[in-house]
Amino acid sequence: MAGSTEPETAGYPTGNLRLQQGRTLGIQVGALAVFVLVWWAGALVTPQNLLPQPPAVLEVLVADVASGRVFELIWQSLRHYVPGLLVGSAFGMAVGILVGWSRTAELSVGTVAGILRPVPPLAWIPFAIIWFGLNDQGAAFIIAIVAFWINYYNAESGVRSVDDQLLEVGQSLGTKSDLGLIRRIVLPSAMPELFTGFRTAAGQAWMVMVAAELLGVPGIGKHLWDAANFLQMQVVIAYMLVIGILFLLSDRLIKLVEARTLAWR
Amino acid sequence: MNSHSSVDRSESTHEPNSRDYPQIHVDDVSKTYQSESGPVEALTDVSFDVNHGEFVSIVGPSGSGKSTVFRIIAGLEAATDGSVLVDGDPVSEPGPDRGMVFQDDALFPWRTVAGNVSYGLEEVGPPEGYTTDERVDYCLELVGLEDKADAYPKELSGGQRQRVGIARALAVDPPILLMDEPFGSVDARTKASLHQELLDIWAQTEKTICFVTHDIEEAVYLSDRIVVFSGAPGTVLDIVSVDLARPRDRTGDSFTEIKAHVLSYFEDEES
Numbered sequence: 001m002a003g004s005t006e007p008e009t010a011g012y013p014t015g016n017l018r019l020q021q022g023r024t025l026g027i028q029v030g031a032l033a034v035f036v037l038v039w040w041a042g043a044l045v046t047p048q049n050l051l052p053q054p055p056a057v058l059e060v061l062v063a064d065v066a067s068g069r070v071f072e073l074i075w076q077s078l079r080h081y082v083p084g085l086l087v088g089s090a091f092g093m094a095v096g097i098l099v100g101w102s103r104t105a106e107l108s109v110g111t112v113a114g115i116l117r118p119v120p121p122l123a124w125i126p127f128a129i130i131w132f133g134l135n136d137q138g139a140a141f142i143i144a145i146v147a148f149w150i151n152y153y154n155a156e157s158g159v160r161s162v163d164d165q166l167l168e169v170g171q172s173l174g175t176k177s178d179l180g181l182i183r184r185i186v187l188p189s190a191m192p193e194l195f196t197g198f199r200t201a202a203g204q205a206w207m208v209m210v211a212a213e214l215l216g217v218p219g220i221g222k223h224l225w226d227a228a229n230f231l232q233m234q235v236v237i238a239y240m241l242v243i244g245i246l247f248l249l250s251d252r253l254i255k256l257v258e259a260r261t262l263a264w265r
Numbered sequence: 266m267n268s269h270s271s272v273d274r275s276e277s278t279h280e281p282n283s284r285d286y287p288q289i290h291v292d293d294v295s296k297t298y299q300s301e302s303g304p305v306e307a308l309t310d311v312s313f314d315v316n317h318g319e320f321v322s323i324v325g326p327s328g329s330g331k332s333t334v335f336r337i338i339a340g341l342e343a344a345t346d347g348s349v350l351v352d353g354d355p356v357s358e359p360g361p362d363r364g365m366v367f368q369d370d371a372l373f374p375w376r377t378v379a380g381n382v383s384y385g386l387e388e389v390g391p392p393e394g395y396t397t398d399e400r401v402d403y404c405l406e407l408v409g410l411e412d413k414a415d416a417y418p419k420e421l422s423g424g425q426r427q428r429v430g431i432a433r434a435l436a437v438d439p440p441i442l443l444m445d446e447p448f449g450s451v452d453a454r455t456k457a458s459l460h461q462e463l464l465d466i467w468a469q470t471e472k473t474i475c476f477v478t479h480d481i482e483e484a485v486y487l488s489d490r491i492v493v494f495s496g497a498p499g500t501v502l503d504i505v506s507v508d509l510a511r512p513r514d515r516t517g518d519s520f521t522e523i524k525a526h527v528l529s530y531f532e533d534e535e536s
Contacts, residue, residue: 163371165367165369165371166371166373168339168341168359168365168371169365169367169371169373169433170384171341171358171359172339172340172359172360172361172363172364172365172434173361173384173385173388173389173433173437174360174361174385174388174389174437175388180388184384185373188373188375188376189373189375191375262375263417264374264375264376264377264417264418264419265374265419
């Protein structure tokens with residue numbers, strides 16, 4: 001069982017801990033430096049249009065940050081990333097909780113879900129186009145599908161792993177309705193899994209976002225694709241890095257909220 | 266907090282329908298489970314009463330169905346045959362009139378100590394004469410955990426968690442406390458002090474306590490009467506009265522005599 005151990009050592013970082021943190025940071029920075037050096041060395045013996053050198057990429061980034069182009073593209077992408085992620089996650093959690101809670105829902109909705117689940121999200125692109133068009137809604141739809149499934153499965157397993165005894169205690173203390181039990185016991189109990197699902201979905205959504213934009217919805221992915229058509233590989237790499245940074249930022253942000261919310265663990 | 270005497274409270278909130286009924290009346294209860302290898306009998310014709318304000322233990326070897334009878338009284342399971350009456354009314358579901366305390370504390374880990382205690386109060390409201398906060402304070406004081414109100418369960422020791430479990434069950438002022446091996450997983454020293462605390466709380470709150478355990482000494486130390494269960498299928502072998510003044514001397518002659526008497530049922534059974 002998680003959380004059953006009782007370490008009494010939490011407190012301020014000791015000298016030893018600081019040393020540990022310094023070492024961790026050192027290894028991380030070192031690894032990044034080695035990565036850039038290997039890339040650079042490879043690029044020196046490769047034509048510029050196949051693998052650009054780091055300074056060329058840096059030049060693109062500096063110029064686009066200065067002109068505000070980067071932020072414009074991020075904003076365009078966020079316009080379908082955020083709604084797609086939120087709507088898909090909300091539906092996924094709701095359906096997952098229902099299926100995890102009710103045997104009838106498991107047999108009915110769960111069976112249908114079992115058939116639809118293996119469909120690759122990008123296979124929905126034709127429907128995205130004819131239902132919504134090549135616009136933010138269409139891209140959001142694809143992102144929502146990815147977010148839906150990840151949240152659905154995490155929510156379902158989170159609800160299933162709720163300790164029966166906690167539900168019995170809740171009933172004995174006066175919580176009668178299913179809705180009451182779900183709200184007061186199942187949801188808080190499954191919160192760690194819900195967070196894991198949302199965080200995983202937020203990461204996957206960046207990846208599928210690039211794919212969805214390749215169709216022609218404005219944003220980072222479309223920009224990246226356009227640059228590739230003109231063999232401007234330094235631009236491609238620059239925006240690959242931008243996506244990587246966005247991924248890390250969103251992941252950190254969600255982890256931060258998670259740590260605050262789940263302080264009881 | 267002095268203004269709330271426990272006597273006032275017990276009169277105002279759980280005045281029994283009639284003292285003609287025992288508080289808990291277990292009437293010819295049988296329970297059969299369906300397993301893959303056919304029906305398994307867990308309880309056969311179990312009958313006993315628990316009177317108002319009485320402390321009754323159910324002892325038996327593991328697998329003797331004592332937890333099953335606990336669950337049926339609690340309303341968590343239905344009897345296959347027979348019935349359980351609480352104050353004359355048949356039990357069909359769990360309810361705030363029967364507070365439950367489990368072996369593995371079953372605290373809500375996402376709630377603080379005070380949050381755990383207030384859970385039931387949020388559902389059914391505080392007993393008359395209290396606000397929710399006052400009631401939480403009162404119950405934490407009862408188990409000696411006032412200073413842990415804002416701690417999370419993970420920060421507590423095993424004994425402290427059991428105390429929170431008891432405080433949580435007492436918060437809604439149920440006339441009955443059902444306890445399923447509540448001290449089964451705490452160390453011996455903590456157990457002894459929890460015994461004393463439980464008896465103090467019992468004396469102070471005048472609850473009816475039904476206490477399941479496999480620890481015979483524990484049963485003799487705590488109870489007014491002991492219901493002795495046989496192994497599977499569970500039947501009542503005997504109901505032993507413990508007419509010893511409290512606090513009891515665990516090493517006294519009459520104490521060890523009663524202990525040996527209860528134990529004799531299980532030695533017979535194993536041989």
